[in-house]
Amino acid sequence: MFENNTRTELSQMGEFGLIKHLTKTIKLQHSNSIKGVGDDAAVIEPGGQHILLSTDMLIEGVHFDLTYVPLKHLGYKAVAVNVSDICAMNGVPKQITLSLAASNRFSVEALEELYSGVLAACKKYKVDLVGGDTTSSLSGLCISISIIGEAEKNEIVYRNGAQEKDLLVVTGDLGGSYMGLQILEREKAVFKENPNIQPDLEGNDYILERQLKPEARTDIRPILKELDIKPTSMIDISDGLASEILHLCDQSSVGCTLYEEKIPLDSMTVSRAQDFNIDPTLCALSGGEDYELLFTINQKDFEKIKNHPDFTIIGHITDKAAGAQLVTRSGSSIPLTAQGWDAFLKK
Ligand code: ADP
Numbered sequence: 289m290f291e292n293n294t295r296t297e298l299s300q301m302g303e304f305g306l307i308k309h310l311t312k313t314i315k316l317q318h319s320n321s322i323k324g325v326g327d328d329a330a331v332i333e334p335g336g337q338h339i340l341l342s343t344d345m346l347i348e349g350v351h352f353d354l355t356y357v358p359l360k361h362l363g364y365k366a367v368a369v370n371v372s373d374i375c376a377m378n379g380v381p382k383q384i385t386l387s388l389a390a391s392n393r394f395s396v397e398a399l400e401e402l403y404s405g406v407l408a409a410c411k412k413y414k415v416d417l418v419g420g421d422t423t424s425s426l427s428g429l430c431i432s433i434s435i436i437g438e439a440e441k442n443e444i445v446y447r448n449g450a451q452e453k454d455l456l457v458v459t460g461d462l463g464g465s466y467m468g469l470q471i472l473e474r475e476k477a478v479f480k481e482n483p484n485i486q487p488d489l490e491g492n493d494y495i496l497e498r499q500l501k502p503e504a505r506t507d508i509r510p511i512l513k514e515l516d517i518k519p520t521s522m523i524d525i526s527d528g529l530a531s532e533i534l535h536l537c538d539q540s541s542v543g544c545t546l547y548e549e550k551i552p553l554d555s556m557t558v559s560r561a562q563d564f565n566i567d568p569t570l571c572a573l574s575g576g577e578d579y580e581l582l583f584t585i586n587q588k589d590f591e592k593i594k595n596h597p598d599f600t601i602i603g604h605i606t607d608k609a610a611g612a613q614l615v616t617r618s619g620s621s622i623p624l625t626a627q628g629w630d631a632f633l634k635k
C-alpha cells in the first residue's frame with residue numbers, strides 16, 4: 289500500500305514514542321496558541337472574541353472506506369470537515385485536537401501517512417494541532433477532531449436567523465462529491481470481481497477530488513465582509529442540500545421556495561449522473577459531503593451578490609405555513625422533505 293515498504297509495528301514504538309513521532313514537525317502558527325502538544329492540556333489565550341467549538345468523529349466502515357480512500361486524504365478531509373463547521377458560523381478556525389484509536393492492523397508508517405494529510409490541512413487552513421489522545425482499538429480506525437474557532441460576537445451567523453423574503457444562496461456547485469463516491473464504489477466492485485483489473489478513474493478528476501479532498505470554504509468569510517454582507521442564517525452542506533435547507537427553515541421557523549433550475553451543478557457531475565442513470569438534481573439534494581455553504585441574505589443585498597462567481601441564488605424564504613417547496617424544471621411545486629426526492633424520482 290505504501291511506496292516505502294518498511295512496516296513498523298505500533299507496539300515497537302509505544303504510545304509516547306508514537307505521539308512524539310507524529311507531532312514532531314508541528315510549528316504553532318497562532319500567537320494565541322501558548323502551549324501545544326506535550327503537556328497535560330493545551331493552553332490558548334482568549335482574545336476577547338467569542339469562542340466557537342465543534343467536534344466530528346469518523347469511524348472506519350461507517351464514514352470512510354480505506355479500500356479506496358488514501359490515508360493522507362482521510363487526514364486532510366477529517367480536518368477540512370471540522371474547519372467547514374467553523375466557516376458555517378462565519379468564524380475563523382484556530383486550533384484543533386485530534387484523538388485517534390487504531391488497531392494493530394495499522395503500522396507507524398500508515399499513521400504517518402494519515403498525519404501528513406492532517407498537517408497539510410492544518411497548514412492550508414492555518415490551524416494549530418495542539419493536542420489529542422492516542423489509544424488502541426480492537427478493529428479499525430477511529431478519528432475524532434475537535435476544533436476551536438473565533439469570531440466577534442456580532443459576526444457569528446446562526447442557523448436560526450432566516451426571515452421571510454430573504455434570498456437563499458449557495459456557494460460553489462453541488463452533487464460532485466456524491467458522484468465521485470459512485471465512481472469509487474463502482475471501481476471497488478469491479479476490483480472485488482477481478483483484482484487484476486486496474487481501476488478506471490480517468491476523466492473524473494474534479495468529482496473524485498470533491499469526494500476525496502473536499503475543501504472548506506474559508507474564502508467565503510472575507511468575500512462577504514468585503515461585500516459588506518452579513519448572512520441572516522448559515523449552515524454547511526454536509527448531508528445534502530435538501531436536509532440543510534430543512535434545518536435552516538426548521539430552526540428559523542420559516543418556509544422556502546427552492547428552484548430546481550437554479551441549483552448549481554458542474555458539467556462533469558451532470559454527465560456522470562447521466563451515465564449512472566441518476567437524476568443530477570438528486571445528487572445535489574441528497575448526495576452530501578459537498579462542504580459548500582448555504583446561507584440566507586436580506587433582499588437589500590441582492591445587487592451586491594447577483595453576478596458574483598462564487599454565489600448562486602437558488603430560492604427565497606417564505607412564511608412557515610407555506611413549508612419548504614421545490615419548484616421543478618417543469619414548473620410544478622413539490623414539498624421538499626428529507627425523503628422529498630422519493631417523490632421527485634417518480635415524477
Ligand atoms: P495524558 O495521559 O495526560 O492524557 P497523553 O500521553 O495522552 O497525555 O498525551 C500527551 C500529549 O500528547 C498531550 O499534549 C496530548 O494532547 C498530546 N497527544 C496525544 N495524542 C495525540 C495525537 N494523536 N495527536 C496530537 N497530539 C496528541
Ligand code: MG
Nearest residue numbers: 328420421422
Ligand atoms: Mg491522554
